[in-house]
Amino acid sequence: MTRSALCALVILGLLCGTGAGAQSLNELRTRLQATLQRSLGRSMLGGALPHVDLRTGDVTRYYPTENHEIILQLGEVYVMCATLVTEDGREAPVDYYITQADGRFGVIRMEIDNRAPLQALRDAGRATRLE
Template sequence: MTRFILPALMAFAMLLGHSAQAQSLTEVRTKLQAALQRNLSRTMIDGALPHLDLETGEVSRFYPTENHEVILQMNDLYVMCAMLVTDAGKEATVDYYMAQNRGSYGVIRTEINNRAPIRALIKAGKAVRLE
């Protein structure tokens, strides 16, 4: 009978560990999404996200339309992706790079229509899908 108890206890411990890990993952996702919404609320002007193109000097207005479910992790940093649309209806992809500070998260960098940096980080194995 003892030989059955140990495997049962080990299986139970694995289930508890998996449950705690899943809960913390859900908590991280929830905190990241809430922080992104707070950031959007603070940076929007007249319902749009203004974006200054440093090469042309033009300011574009973007409207958030859809957040992607995939979150990437780079050690203690996270990357969330979303779709934006311009006044003219042109779609743009935005990557929000986020870091934790005192238990909450904040956006530290935003890349609009510039996927090269995140693609390079993924290719180098530095950014992986949060699962």
């Protein structure tokens, strides 16, 4: 899809209604994926996503390798998951929490190699698969 076609799709979505209920599932998926790509583009340095471990102070450089198809919904928040890999080849799951305000989506939280909070939300029935 060309950049102008993607922009036209986003503008059309804004004109037709900005709530998730007013969008088809495919439009919503497209907007969430575009939001994630923009966020990654701004966060990556030298082709990697640097991440500080707040317990140790170590910085790990992660490289995106695979986006997962499943999108979870937690109220007005959507969760997209992917796999990252470190320089030494260790894989780590990443969960991107995305929400919408004023007709725009944005990533509001990212959890790298910390799946327990999302799993607890799923177990409690608060995070469900978007279908």
